[in-house]
Amino acid sequence: MSDLTKLTLKAAVDGLKSKQFSSGELTEAFIGAIEAGNPKINAYVLTTFDKARAQAADSDKRIASGEARALEGAPLGIKDLYATKGVRTTACSKILGNFIPPYESTVTQNLWDQGAVMLGKLNMDEFAMGSSNETSHWGAVVNPWKASGSDTELTPGGSSGGSAAAVAADMCLAATASDTGGSIRQPAAFTGTVGIKPTYGRASRFGMVAFASSLDQAGPITKTVEDSAILLQSMCSHDPKDSTSLNIELPDFASFVGKSVKGLRIGIPDEYRLDGIPAEIDALWEQGIKWLQDAGAEIVKISLPHTKYALPTYYIVAPAEASSNLARYDGMRFGHRAEDVTGLTDTYELSRSEGFGKEVKRRIMIGTYVLSAGFYDAYYVKALKVRRRIAEDFTNAFNACDVILTPATPSSAFALGDTAKAADPVQMYLNDVFTVTTNLAGLPGMSVPAGLDSKGLPLGLQVIGKALDEGTVLSIASVLEQAAGFTQKPSKWW
Amino acid sequence: MAIDVATVKKVASLSRLREADERLESLAGELNGILGWIEQLNEVDVSDAQPMTSAVEVAAPLRDDVVSDGNKVADVVSNAPKTVDGFFVVPKVVE
Numbered sequence: 001m002s003d004l005t006k007l008t009l010k011a012a013v014d015g016l017k018s019k020q021f022s023s024g025e026l027t028e029a030f031i032g033a034i035e036a037g038n039p040k041i042n043a044y045v046l047t048t049f050d051k052a053r054a055q056a057a058d059s060d061k062r063i064a065s066g067e068a069r070a071l072e073g074a075p076l077g078i079k080d081l082y083a084t085k086g087v088r089t090t091a092c093s094k095i096l097g098n099f100i101p102p103y104e105s106t107v108t109q110n111l112w113d114q115g116a117v118m119l120g121k122l123n124m125d126e127f128a129m130g131s132s133n134e135t136s137h138w139g140a141v142v143n144p145w146k147a148s149g150s151d152t153e154l155t156p157g158g159s160s161g162g163s164a165a166a167v168a169a170d171m172c173l174a175a176t177a178s179d180t181g182g183s184i185r186q187p188a189a190f191t192g193t194v195g196i197k198p199t200y201g202r203a204s205r206f207g208m209v210a211f212a213s214s215l216d217q218a219g220p221i222t223k224t225v226e227d228s229a230i231l232l233q234s235m236c237s238h239d240p241k242d243s244t245s246l247n248i249e250l251p252d253f254a255s256f257v258g259k260s261v262k263g264l265r266i267g268i269p270d271e272y273r274l275d276g277i278p279a280e281i282d283a284l285w286e287q288g289i290k291w292l293q294d295a296g297a298e299i300v301k302i303s304l305p306h307t308k309y310a311l312p313t314y315y316i317v318a319p320a321e322a323s324s325n326l327a328r329y330d331g332m333r334f335g336h337r338a339e340d341v342t343g344l345t346d347t348y349e350l351s352r353s354e355g356f357g358k359e360v361k362r363r364i365m366i367g368t369y370v371l372s373a374g375f376y377d378a379y380y381v382k383a384l385k386v387r388r389r390i391a392e393d394f395t396n397a398f399n400a401c402d403v404i405l406t407p408a409t410p411s412s413a414f415a416l417g418d419t420a421k422a423a424d425p426v427q428m429y430l431n432d433v434f435t436v437t438t439n440l441a442g443l444p445g446m447s448v449p450a451g452l453d454s455k456g457l458p459l460g461l462q463v464i465g466k467a468l469d470e471g472t473v474l475s476i477a478s479v480l481e482q483a484a485g486f487t488q489k490p491s492k493w494w
Numbered sequence: 495m496a497i498d499v500a501t502v503k504k505v506a507s508l509s510r511l512r513e514a515d516e517r518l519e520s521l522a523g524e525l526n527g528i529l530g531w532i533e534q535l536n537e538v539d540v541s542d543a544q545p546m547t548s549a550v551e552v553a554a555p556l557r558d559d560v561v562s563d564g565n566k567v568a569d570v571v572s573n574a575p576k577t578v579d580g581f582f583v584v585p586k587v588v589e
Binding site for chain 1: 497502505506507508509510511512513521524525527528529531532534535536537538540543544545546547548549550552554555557566569570571572573574575576582584585586587
């Protein structure tokens, strides 16, 4: 029965519907995989097996009576960023260490309404601030992949490291994740999984712990492009409880998977050829271009001249929004409160200093600084104007092309405890160099595993689409997936 | 414009954070590193650019002015560090 954990979401949902196995059996298989693997991989920070068994039993009844919904009986992992009613939700921060939401996030509610089963809450960087999962209060996640001939523990990426590792290690069929600067796509690339960040506003942010509200967007991490389309379909919805959620009809995302890309124009931005990027990544990019040409697409050179300014812009906008969003953690109404303190300001300061980790505090301070009197125009307003330029770059580029192809990350997975990155925050931030632009512009971006590097570690390609054109992104991604034939799995050590 | 230890202290206090004195020096270094890297934005000509505040241009939606939620005192205080009779207990604010 353990083979059931290796199924794709699509195959599992089909198998359940045709009664080849029950949701109870499938759920037990995943529970077994989590019990065996999680002590080493640390992908789950909380398991909800009783709830999973109850949901599976309910799904089996529905399947028996012919009332199966889109995700009926499918066991999923949920990033700890999503508020789950009655189930501890911490965003992997000590400050929310015992928070039990009395409400459900819209995205997860949508999944339960479609019959999904919750296996537990997945590890992440604290408040989604990080690229290596090392800022989590619950400890880092270990990437299921290791370099050939090496025993070094690698990062699964971040912030959705738990989501990516759980999918790669067959500890769930698929997982929810979220992406503010690359937090779906970078971990997907590091673990040989697929991840898509849809257009800003496709999914409701209600009940997602806020990091940077104008950039945060929900999305799935899955084993295949088709699975991403399926899960994305259920995650997205218009929601009156999120005023930025878009009130427009959802296309049938799965119908775009496997569609011909003949005649589509693929933009290749020169500015994404960075100095110091491994030659293997350039080579993989060239290979991706070739695959799309072979599928009948036309390759167009484009220019996104403000690309190099995207990360610095992000590191003003995101911390500014974060410093405001995280002001709510004051130790008064919920979350950690420092003990044995009497004064109000002392309570605020000590509760927050004890509750927030180092990286979160650093970003709150950057955000506070760039919003403070005297610096607001020089930093914050300036960044908002450069953000406009970055968005205009894409608008101009999309006059000449239909989608854009780039590498997903500037390297493959690196070691946990990388001292250079720990010593210099900017080195860590550079992980998002290829992904952050789409968050600033609000565009859909998808990472697809495309090959292994010389160390035997996965590398991904990124497909960027026009606003609301996830469909074409999925079509391109499925061509890349087919051509790459990426079926490698990490060798099991856990 | 380098950030010194005094500025770090001020920003920490504006952020309602308290950093140990021995951490201030290294924080100043880290913040200077990040802000120095951000300085490159000054190369960009933004003279005619409008600040971009949202990723997708949509008008803020209006809803009917009706009560749609409420009467959830127990839920609201369920995660509070200290409560009495449905109220939050907070440190003394006025001396």
